[in-house]
Amino acid sequence: MVVLEPNSSLARRFWVALEPLHAVVYFAPEPAAAAKEVGLRGWWMGYFAGRAAPLGPIGPGPVTSMFYGFAPGMVARALPDAWTFAKPEDVLQSRILAVEAALTRLLPPGAELAELDELAVLLERAVAGCRFDGRPLAAAWASAEPPDRPLARLWLATCALREHRGDGHVLAGVSAGLSGLDASLTHIAAGATTRELVQRARGWTDEEWAGSTARLLSRGLLDSAGRLTASGAAVRHDVEEMTDRLATDPLDALGPAAVDRALELAEPLSRAVVDAGGLPIPNPMGAVRP
Template sequence: MESNSSLARRFWVALEPLHAVVYFAPEPAAAAKDVGLRGWWMGYFAGRAAPLGPIGPAPVTSMFFGFAPGMVARALPDAWKFASPQDVLRTRVEAVEAVLARVLPEAGLAELTGLLERAVAGCRFDGRPLAAAWAAVPRPPRLLARLWLATCVLREHRGDGHVLASVAAGLSGLEAGLTHIATGATTRELLQRARGWTDDEWEESRSRLLGRGLLDGSGRLTETGAAVRHEVEATTDRLAAAPLEALGTADAERVIELATTLSRVVVDTGVVPVPNPMGLPRP
């Protein structure tokens, strides 16, 4: 019998490209610009944090975890001078809806959306502020917007759990990124540019991981480092189990089947690139 951890990992891989269109498709970036935001990264931070209200950089740096504080501070709170959180949220959801309408076939959308909303209903949000904020967003009236919002809540639910797991393992956001690179899932070139860390900050974190015996001199995981990384991922999967339990194994497998077909479309049409800074594979 398959473990919940393995099922949780396959569930994430199948769903994440459907959520990730918000980061890579042109429509959300254009919508952020049209609503008044200045630059792609301001749109990213304001868009992802919009359900939290006109929030400042310190809590967003904490919740988003892997980003350099200075990178967040260049976007927030200035974003709210140009657009309200309500307008940012509304235009973001509308833009993602347009992306999905452009690329996805209709088959299976209603069934998948219903299953995902059941999964969301099974989530608990203790210690998960970002997921809780997105879960409080009113359900949109249209199917594709509902589909994306459900994937967003589930993604941030898992992401909040991943932050908890990483912190419990004694890793900072940058250190977690370095160990992620060491697994081969992504590269320094992709991740450093996307997260805003300087070379000095990168080397300081690498030195700390060397001192803890988690990385070797070539940047690879040591045996101890591999064990820590495995525990982080296993804990992340374990903390993501609630929506799977709400669905039951058969319906969770049905979600994976339906979402994999749709996610392959968004990858194969180039909407979500692989490789990417998230280390997300093609399902």
């Protein structure tokens, strides 16, 4: 029996509360338009360059490793070519400005500046309390220079916290012996997403998909119908439990009262983003409306 630490389930609620605010960057038109304006070619080049920008002019190998769920060939079509069209620092700044514009459009006019600033301060405290051992992507985003505007600061903090959790999720998947594609197949088998969404968004061929299926069958994690076995469900549970457990640094840094206040401020904003069409449900990252 797995005994959850007290903050583990709260860590998942914290992610659910913040993820729509962060994920606007992947679905709103403003970031895609900004990537094109800065010189990047195509949506996926904008995605890989934008998400990796705080790391500098990095190549496809490390990005494939850190992003975990993408086919190597898909990453290599975007990097390092992206850096011949735009400098990482320009990509980063244009991305922050674009997400700020998207959130300004999506959030209700009644969103109080004082409350946005309060939430930004709380989330920056949460980021400052994170440990970044083995979490290169989160460390890079946490090191990005914060803007002096509350909404831009708020998004940058949600991004660092999201990547902190994401890096932990990669660590959990790797510790379970899963490749990025293997992990995606277990998500699908658990009903969290669909093959259509994942294969289109992550670039895996049918042959690679079949190879992952064969590996999971041989380990006894999937049955012949592609469903999780009891062993597969246990592995999936352990990965999610470890992900939550590795994501408790921000909660510990804030303390119970500040966590409650952050949730009180963030959840209505995230619901507003989803309701305004800023985040489709379902989506490849499994984010939901709080």
